[in-house]
Amino acid sequence: MNNEHTSIAVLGGGSWATALVKILLDNSLSKTVHWWIRNEQKANYLHSHKHNRDYLSSITFDLEHLNVTSRIETCIESADIVILAIPSAFVHASLSSLDTALFKDKIIVSAVKGLIPETSEILGDYFKNLLNVESSCIGVITGPCHAEEVALEKLSYLTIASEDSHTANKVSSLLKGEFIKTSTTDDIYGTEYSAVLKNVYAIAAGICHGLRFGDNFQAVLVSNAIREIKRFIAAVHPIERDIDDSAYLGDLVVTTYSQFSRNRTFGNMLGKGYSVKSAQLEMNMVAEGYYAVKTVHDMNQSLQVDMPLADFVYEVVYNGKRAKSVIENLLNALN
Numbered sequence: 001m002n003n004e005h006t007s008i009a010v011l012g013g014g015s016w017a018t019a020l021v022k023i024l025l026d027n028s029l030s031k032t033v034h035w036w037i038r039n040e041q042k043a044n045y046l047h048s049h050k051h052n053r054d055y056l057s058s059i060t061f062d063l064e065h066l067n068v069t070s071r072i073e074t075c076i077e078s079a080d081i082v083i084l085a086i087p088s089a090f091v092h093a094s095l096s097s098l099d100t101a102l103f104k105d106k107i108i109v110s111a112v113k114g115l116i117p118e119t120s121e122i123l124g125d126y127f128k129n130l131l132n133v134e135s136s137c138i139g140v141i142t143g144p145c146h147a148e149e150v151a152l153e154k155l156s157y158l159t160i161a162s163e164d165s166h167t168a169n170k171v172s173s174l175l176k177g178e179f180i181k182t183s184t185t186d187d188i189y190g191t192e193y194s195a196v197l198k199n200v201y202a203i204a205a206g207i208c209h210g211l212r213f214g215d216n217f218q219a220v221l222v223s224n225a226i227r228e229i230k231r232f233i234a235a236v237h238p239i240e241r242d243i244d245d246s247a248y249l250g251d252l253v254v255t256t257y258s259q260f261s262r263n264r265t266f267g268n269m270l271g272k273g274y275s276v277k278s279a280q281l282e283m284n285m286v287a288e289g290y291y292a293v294k295t296v297h298d299m300n301q302s303l304q305v306d307m308p309l310a311d312f313v314y315e316v317v318y319n320g321k322r323a324k325s326v327i328e329n330l331l332n333a334l335n
Contacts, residue, residue, distance in 0.1 A: 005031060006174065009079035011072065011094070012111075013037035014286070015055040017085035019147035020111060022059050025066060027177045033066050034078045038094070040070035056151040073102060081107040081171065083141070084123065087286040088114025091126070100132045107167055109139040113195045114288040115295045122192040136164035139171045142191045142247045144254035145180075146261070153179045159247035160184050161191040183246075189237035191247045194229050197310070198252040199289030200296060201225035202263035204313050205256035207323045209264070210271020221309065222256055224334050228307045232296075235303045263289040270316055271323050293317045308333035 110123035168184035
């Protein structure tokens with residue numbers, strides 16, 4: 001597959017999908033991008049006005065190499081590589097009714113930072129089990145990288161994971177550019193689960209910020225969080241990996257500390273006393289961690305990994321506990 005004639009589909013209309021389209025179009029190797037936005041009116045608006053009015057609206061797109069459509073089958077059929085940037089809660093509804101033949105002989109890449117709620121699967125397993133995609137054709141894009149900084153053309157780093165080095169290198173070459181540095185790994189399970197878990201811990205960090213804990217405590221929280229991530233992914237997929245790499249520790253740090261983190265914002269509102277429903281209604285974007293909290297908790301019923309931070313977030317988000325009432329138990333469990 002020649003980089004000069006590669007056709008890429010990006011599925012999703014949110015901020016991360018918008019940032020990925022910008023990255024791909026900024027890279028001279030990327031010749032054609034097909035962008036699926038579910039809402040036809042929004043897709044037509046973007047085509048007419050050359051920007052996404054709802055997310056990262058400051059980005060103006062050159063339509064010479066960009067085709068915007070609300071027809072998902074047409075978008076996928078037109079591409080050699082399909083990048084999924086749909087919130088995890090809506091992936092199954094978007095893909096489950098499609099003919100699996102649409103994905104035959106294509107590279108399918110997840111840019112989703114979550115698990116499929118209906119099946120509790122990471123996207124790589126979902127692609128294999130539902131869409132019959134070969135393992136060698138599956139890739140994952142992880143951070144540390146916020147869409148808002150991509151829009152501002154701040155230097156960012158992406159890690160591309162695939163069990164097949166050709167697939168990883170292919171996707172990496174399409175994404176790297178002046179403001180985007182890329183690296184590759186074969187740890188598809190570790191990077192996907194780490195990307196899921198860091199959203200849970202960003203909610204924890206936000207809750208504690210809302211409770212007026214300071215930087216000293218946040219440092220303790222993050223150091224405990226990376227150890228929880230290490231224990232959990234070792235239980236799920238035990239291979240040799242360096243948890244201090246950017247795809248794990250770096251992604252955790254940026255998500256727990258950044259002003260752009262919607263999961264931290266969601267947690268901050270909970271820490272200030274908002275109910276879960278009120279916080280969700282006030283936010284304009286999906287906090288992936290909300291869905292991940294329950295899925296991780298359910299998985300851990302059988303794994304039995306020591307995860308006091310994740311348990312704390314579950315108590316607040318799903319058991320309706322006020323953060324102030326259960327924080328003491330967490331403080332006693334951290335070190």
